[in-house]
Amino acid sequence: MWLDVDEAAAARTEGHWSQTSLAGLECRMVPWVRDRGEQRRSEMDNEPDSKSGVPQLAPADDIRFPLMEKPAVGMLLACVAGLLNAWTFARTGTFATVQSGNVVSAGYNLAQGHWPMVFMALGTILAFGAGACISAVVIAAFARRMSSFSAILLSAQGALLIALAGIAAVPGIAPHHIALGISFVAGAQGNAFHRTRGMIYGNIAVTAVLQTAFSFVGRALARRIHDDGEPHLRWAGIYFLVLLGFAAGAALGSVLDMRGPSWAILAAAAITLAIAALAALDHRGRVDPTDGPTP
Secondary structure (H helix, E strand, O other): OOOOHHHHHHHHHOOOOOHHHHHOOOOOOOOOOOOOOHHHHHHEEEEEOOOOOOEEEOOHHHOOOOHHHOHHHHHHHHHHHHHHHHHHHHHHOOOOOOHHHHHHHHHHHHHHOOHHHHHHHHHHHHHHHHHHHHHHHHHHHHHHHOOOOHHHHHHHHHHHHHHHHHHHOOOOOOHHHHHHHHHHHHHHHHHHOOEEOOEEOOOOOOHHHHHHHHHHHHHHHOOOOOOOOOOHHHHHHHHHHHHHHHHHHHHHHHHHHOOOOOHHHHHHHHHHHHHHHHHHHOOOOOOOOOOOOOO
């Protein structure tokens, strides 16, 4: 039995349930969206339990998650990051969406006295941070108007990627300058879209995704030790899909980059704009992820 703590307290105050029945209730956290507004009301099952008379939350499989929390969308966003990383790795030897490497590079080259490399790494880090910061401001503005931000943000991201692809096609342009723009895009994407079926994940850097996937596998293997009733292998599969999208994007980007300096970035732009179109045309329910941006 799953019961929201606040709903239980309210019902007890109003005298709907007895002290005895409340004492027997077990409140459990499950990986779903627990929005306190419209989302919560849509997830509540209005029919009371036949034995206890207690309204119950629908199981996670019955919850309608926002479009941007669909596993397929998370996989596509990871594919975008893989495409962009393939381009920056081939052209600059760095991963523009994965900032842990740039932080290490900044520290290492600082100790070695390689100042151009230090400034290059710091520039990428700051560009990424600027993307995250600006996306947070944009999302706050849309939240104030109580309107969806996903389609607009993704469209802007796609347009910026097309511009970067055009710059990449110009002879003589240093690829490190384009990598700064890619890092900016990655910061915005990672900050705005970071939930899949209510669970935190990453689509621009996948170390935590890999850890979480195998953690769920471990929980499934430990079922005889402690069984909490959750479908851990199903959750693991969602995270493995993100990893697959990331790797597939990198592989595709490697192939496209051999055809020309702009193809990998254009492919990333095409996928981004396709998701933006889906977000703009989806009128069946909520589109934006819950609790965006990251904080």
